[in-house]
Amino acid sequence: MADLSGKVVVVTGGARGIGAATARAVVEGGGRVLVTDVLEEEGAETAGKLGGAARFLRHDVTSEADWQAALDHAVAEFGRLDGLVNNAGIASGQPLEEESVEHFRRVVEVNLVGVFIGIRTAVPLLRAGGGGAVVNISSAAGLTGMALTAGYGASKWGVRGLSKTGALELAGSGIRVNSVHPGMTLTPMTAPIGIQAGEGRFPGAPLGRVGTPEETAAAVAFLLSDAAAYITGAELSVDGGWTAGLTTAHLTGG
Numbered sequence: 001m002a003d004l005s006g007k008v009v010v011v012t013g014g015a016r017g018i019g020a021a022t023a024r025a026v027v028e029g030g031g032r033v034l035v036t037d038v039l040e041e042e043g044a045e046t047a048g049k050l051g052g053a054a055r056f057l058r059h060d061v062t063s064e065a066d067w068q069a070a071l072d073h074a075v076a077e078f079g080r081l082d083g084l085v086n087n088a089g090i091a092s093g094q095p096l097e098e099e100s101v102e103h104f105r106r107v108v109e110v111n112l113v114g115v116f117i118g119i120r121t122a123v124p125l126l127r128a129g130g131g132g133a134v135v136n137i138s139s140a141a142g143l144t145g146m147a148l149t150a151g152y153g154a155s156k157w158g159v160r161g162l163s164k165t166g167a168l169e170l171a172g173s174g175i176r177v178n179s180v181h182p183g184m185t186l187t188p189m190t191a192p193i194g195i196q197a198g199e200g201r202f203p204g205a206p207l208g209r210v211g212t213p214e215e216t217a218a219a220v221a222f223l224l225s226d227a228a229a230y231i232t233g234a235e236l237s238v239d240g241g242w243t244a245g246l247t248t249a250h251l252t253g254g
């Protein structure tokens, strides 16, 4: 378990799924966490289960005003800010020709513009505490092309690129910026794809199964921790080998 003693972290989209698992990992590692989300009931319940080391605030990542309020709230409640996990996201799952311009824009607004506003707003607060860590949740779809993900894939490639820019520009302020790239992971986002029905089997990943939110959360917690002090601008895949390349089965058509 990553040691996050004394650290204060904001996790967006933390009401459920990977965000909720990450909030739990922060508290289990000895840190304190502000869980934010647009889902008020679920968010309050998730934070409530984590006890006094957690708070919840409604926060829409597309709103600049919400961002300022959320990060100020973290500092008001816990006295400082050490980490930001840009996890909130929405999916797209239709062929490119069927994706509306409106939906494409919305996906990019939440998944990419939201991350940009978050980093921009967090920098002065992280700097005030002597530095910190930003972890941006991209996707396997931000490392390789993926059918049916026009808006989603574009936004996740954008998150990967934005993470590099942040890493380069903020290193001098002691702020590390990395991206995490989950593969197929069992959460409410993927439930409509029906992966639950397959009892977690996922032949697309060489390890043969889907991932759990906790497995991604462990990688995020590591990147937030001082154990990752020399890691910035990196891409960490948590995908069972999905994006590593072609398997023997691929090469032999099996």
Ligand SMILES: NC(=O)c1ccc[n+]([C@@H]2O[C@H](COP(=O)([O-])OP(=O)(O)OC[C@H]3O[C@@H](n4cnc5c(N)ncnc54)[C@H](O)[C@@H]3O)[C@@H](O)[C@H]2O)c1
Pocket: 012, 013, 014, 015, 016, 017, 018, 019, 036, 037, 038, 039, 059, 060, 061, 062, 087, 088, 089, 090, 110, 137, 138, 139, 140, 141, 181, 182, 183, 184, 185, 186, 187, 188, 189, 190
């Ligand atoms: N589940 C997967 O297989 C998978 C794979 C790769 C990447 N990801 C990424 O991981 C992250 C978490 O996804 P998840 O699988 O836990 O899905 P999820 O749907 O369970 O969680 C996403 C959370 O983001 C919140 N959210 C959506 N729009 C928001 C907004 N405008 N402001 C604030 N919060 C908002 C939702 O309410 C939800 O609680 C996402 O960025 C997703 O793209 C997931």
